[in-house]
Every structure is written in structure tokens, then in C-alpha cells.
Amino acid sequence: MKSFNRILAILLCILFTLPLGSCSASNQENELIDGDVSMLPLINNEILTIYDINNNVIGEIEHYGMIIQTEDSIVYTQLPDGSTDSIDEMAYYRYVLDTKENIKLGTVKNWSYQNSNKVYVNDRLYFFVATDVNDSQERTLKFCEVDFKSNTMREIFSDKGGFPYNAMALVGNHKIIYTKILENETRLMEYNVETEENTLLKSFAFDDDGLKGETIRQVSSDENTISLLVLAMQSEDQVALRIDRYDHDMNYITSIDVTSLSSDPNELRQGVGYFQVYHDYVYYENFSISRFLGRMEEDALKQVAETDYNFSLISSAFNNFDKTLFYQAYTKSNDIYCLDYADGTLKKTQFHAPDEERYSLVNAYTDQNNHLALVMSYRDPDTAEFLEPRLYYIKLSDLEFSA
Secondary structure (H helix, E strand, O other): OOOHHHHHHHHHHHHHHOOOOOOOOOHHHHHHHOOOOOOOOOEEOEEEEEEOOOOOEEEEEEEOOOEEEOOOEEEEEEOOOOEEOOOOEEEEEEEEOOOOEEEEEEEEEOEEEOOOOEEEEOOEEEEEEEEOOOOOOOOEEEEEEEEOOOOEEEEEEEEEOOOOOOOEEEEOOOEEEEEEEEOOEEEEEEEEOOOOOEEEEEEEEEEOOOOEEEEEEEEEEOOOEEEEEEEEEOOOOOEEEEEEEEEOOOOEEEEEEOHHHOOOHHHHHOOEEEEEEEOOEEEEEEOOOOEEEEEEEOOEEEEEEOOOOOEEEOEEOOOOOOEEEEEEOOOOOOEEEEEEOOOOEEEEEEOOOOOOOOOEEEEEEEOOOOEEEEEEEEEOOOOOOEEEEEEEEEEHHHOOOEO
16 A cells, blocks of 8 residues: 555655756746645554564554664654644654664654655764745755664754755765755755764756756765766756766766666656665666666666666665665565675565565665565555555565575
């Protein structure tokens, strides 16, 4: 069962990114978002029962929307009143898997959207939350921190009118790079988690009215490099994508044109949910239907696996440089993939609920300790019969992968 939150998030992503280059506020954006919301269905929390590999119940959370897996717990969001027709605030909780404690971390007023980008470092979790997305002038982007030692949540800084889909990535062990979208400009910023200082690293100019210039679509970092996915436009139909690579001190290394990711300019303009460059391997997933898993070889991309619009990255707040995990959503096969960077092999396995094979994977998360949190559900397309959603918390070693 695809949750209403995921559908709404995707729709908002498309509305923000489809017609725009740098994605700043515009009349068209306001017209698309400021519509009649009276027809939206009632928004409810969802009870998610947690199972182990043997189908034993090991916990339960009541959540709406976001889940983030950490070292020993799950961070999730919850509607304070259980259900509503309009979200006024969102509560954040931590569920500790060993003790089964639910700890409230904080609340965000006027909560509207949280994207998939997050970073875990030094017992802290960082992410962006957008408020008032239906009003581009009043919209605020908050940079938030969860401290797991004190079980508290705070806002570090906020930007009025900030773009909800800012990119972010961890560089080394104490720096977070992120994008800041302004009128006619995109800035690459660096936040030092130790000093709490922000530094401007680089900027790109974009003419919002003329749809011409360059902007950063996503960022990624591995042990040695920083990679920027740059959208370059001459017009609405003259669109190019490239990857600019730097070392950790932002010394330029090389660029590679990746416009071949799609022949459709509209697809190339789309916002990007996941972008990862580890050891010359590239994964790209936009808010529309484009997915690509491949490797940079000289000045070109070589595909290493066939992907469709149900293929997705298994989300993580950690940098796992030895491997990356993927899954196939909303299919009967429930395929899970592991790309091993040591030998470049892509291995596959499947996971099925032990007592009900109709369940399909709908979301998947991982941590740095080789644990997986797999969300599964089922809804019959003809009868609307549905099965209660489940979360399976398992070890990667419980699965048998084969090439």
C-alpha cells in the first residue's frame, strides 16, 4: 500500500521541479500548489508492527511518513492527534529496538515536507524540514539536528523561502555539504558539525526567468571525492547533465557528461531523489521514472544493471563505502541487490514474509551495522483488499545473495 505521504511528496517534487531550472519561487509554482485542498483525504497515522526474520513480533510504532534507521533505533514521524485533514505539526520519535522505548525527540510546527536526504555522524542525525510549502514566500527550510545522547532535537538554522529539496552529504567525519537554492543562484555550502560554522564553497548562476544557466541537482561524497550533479540549461529543451568531481578540499578533478541518462529534456530537468558516486560507480534516481546504475569509464557511463521505475536505493543516513544496497518495490519478486565494491559484483536475493507471500516491499532502510528495515504491504488492485503493513528488522547476513 503506497502511503498518502509518499504520493503527496512525489507530487510536490514534480510540481516544484518540472517547469523550473533552479527551482526558485514563481507564479506557476504558486498556481500549482495553491489549489483546493478540500478534496484531500483524511491523513492518519499507521500502526507498523515490527517482526524479526522468523516472523516473531519484536515491537510496534505508530507513525506517519518518514522512517530513518540509526545504529540501534528507528527515528520516525507521527501526527500528534493521530489523524487530521491538514498537518499543523509533526512529532519526531525514537524507537529503541532493544528496550522497546518510544522517546519523543521534538515537534516541528507547520510541518510540510521532509526529503530523503539525511546524515548521521558523531551520534547525531541531520536533515532538512520544510514548512508552509504552499506559500513560496512564507516557506521556511529548517536544518535540524537530533542528538541521540540527550534524545533532543533542535533547529540549527533556517532559510526563509528555502527550497524543500536541498541536497546534502557527509564529507569525512565532521563536514556536511549541502545546497542552498536562491533567486538566480545555487550555492554549495559546508556545515562543520564541530564548530557549527557555515562556509560557502561554490556558486552557480541560473536565470530563473530565462531558464538558462547551471544549478546543482544533487551531491555525493566518498572517501576521497565530492561529486556534484549539475544541471545546465540553454533553454527548456536544451538541457544537459554532468558530474563535476572534486577532492575533499574542493580542488577540481574532472567532469563527465551524463546527459545520456535520458533523451527526454523533461526527465533531465527533474529533481533527483538519490544520487551516489562511490568508487566510480554511479546511481541516479530522479523524482520521475529515470533510474540508472553504472560505472564511469574514461569519459562515459557504462550501465551495470537494468533498472526500471520500481528500482530504488535502500535508504541510509550513513556512508557505506564497501557496498550499496538496492531493492525492487511493488513487485511480487521482492528482489534485493547488493553492489560489492571490492570486486564490482552485483548480487541478488529475495525476501518474502514467511506466512504471506502477497506482501511486497514498499520501502527499505539500512544502517552501518548491516541491519535492514524492510517495510512491506499489500493492496489488491481490483478488490482493494489490503494486508496490515509490516516492518521486518533483519540482519543482512540472514539473506543469501547470489551473482
